[in-house]
Amino acid sequence: MRQDILSKIHGGHQGIVKCRALARSSVWWPGLSTDIKVMIEECATCVKERKPPPEPLQPTPVPDYPWQKVGVDLMDWRGNDYLVVVDYFSRYIEMALLRSTTSETVIQHLKSIMSRHGIPEVMMTVNGPQFDADKFSRFAEEYGFIHETSSPRYPQANGEAERAVQTLKQLLLKAEDPYVAMLNYRATPLQCGFSPAERLMERRLRTKVPAVPNLLIPDWPKFHDMRSADVQQKEAQKKNHDKRHRAQPLPTLKPGERVWLKTPTEKEAVILRPVAPRSYELQTKTGIQKRNRRHLNRRLSDAPTPKQSPDKASTTIPPDAGRPGHRGEDGGFPDPSSEQRETDSPSEGLPNERPVTTRSGRVVKRPNILDL
Incomplete structure (x- = not known):
């Protein structure tokens, strides 16, 4: 009942x-x-559809030098596909128009960009078929960089590239000449006081805005002060985010645990192993996949x-x-x-008395007192 x-x-x-x-x-x-x-x-x-609480912000570590780590993403704008590459240290953005989105085309444009800025140590990309192909793996091995991918359906893992795509769309939407817009972005100081071009190439870019010639002479800024300002900015951003969203860490999942997936197709899975902070490799009915912790809910007993x-x-x-x-x-x-549990009979020692009950109907047990 x-x-x-x-x-x-x-x-x-x-x-x-x-x-x-x-x-x-x-x-x-x-x-x-x-x-x-x-x-x-x-x-x-309820467990399947439960929305997890916000987690504490996990800032991306500041690289030790420019072009050490880059983020790569594809952007669709007015029917055209673009390759977007951003430096995690300087926020310097490179963009290339793609005739197709195949691995061969993407690799050729990446080679062109690397010929200007050098080969990065780490390249963070999305999980698109262009970057999951064997050709891209051979390309990474040949050029000697580490290829990392973000978790599916979790673009925050490649936050710099996602932010760069948003910036480019705003520039292309408002600017009459996209090249001038890109030039102004690269020459505009960031919150730390230095522009992406200064952080990457040690010099200021000449724009349409009049400038004193002495300012165009290369002058490498204080590197350690600039990097420390970046670290402090990220720490303040994390503090504000965690306080505003009342963030709390989600429980860690162990290998062998059964979970529910918050995806339209897959629903059940088993944890295999953690592959990155807040990212797990899991076994589903269709194969092995990688998902962020935010998309996984622990599976408890059904009843x-x-x-x-x-x-x-x-x-x-x-x-x-x-x-x-x-x-x-x-x-x-x-x-x-x-509360005290209900009883079917009155307290011992008072068999003839009418049981005393509370307003809610519970029987009051009288204490046993010695009859002296």
Whole structure:
């Protein structure tokens, strides 16, 4: 009977607070509050669709020197495809128009960009078919850089490239001459006080804006001060983000755990191993995939297990439960830890007395006092 009532209370798959509020005006038994909580936490439907809380921000480490790490992404703009490459240290952006999005075309443009700026140590890309092909793996091995990919459906993992794509779209949307817009972006100082061109090439770029000739003479800025300013900026950004979103870390998943995926196609999976911070390799029905922790919910038992057996205690409906605003003795929802269980007979030693009950219908047990 209790299980049937719990199922009806949670029929709309509302949260713990709402289900408790719904039950408060109708039914009660010792441990009802806990039973509702356990049932909702183990509801398979709720676990599948549960949105995880925001996690603490994990800033990207500042590289040790320019062009050490670059981010790569593809951008679609007004029917054309572009290759976008951004330096993680200087925020210097390179863009190339693609005739096609095949691996061969992408590799040729990357070779052209590397011939101007050098070969990076690490290249972070998305999980597109262009970068997942064997040709790109051979290209990375031949040129001697580490190829890393972001988790599918989690673009924040390659945040610099995503930010560069947004910047380029804003420039192309507003500018009459896209090349002048790109020039002005590269020559505009960042929050640290130095422009992307200064951080990458040790010099200021000459633009249409009049400038004193002495400013165009190469002058490498204080490297350590510039890098320290970057680190402090990222720390402040993390502090503000965590405070604003009340972020809290999600529990770590272990190999062998069953999880639910928040994706349209795959729903069930088993954790194989962690492959990166907040990223896991998992086994699905279609094969091995990589997903971010934010897309995984722990899979608990499909059916709730009430704390009490219906055979040991019966469901009790308070006499005034139908009255709006009904509460327990303390004005809140009854808590089984602070309540005494009901009994079918009066206390021992008082067999002929009428049992004394509280307003909610619970039997009051009188203490045994020595008759001296």
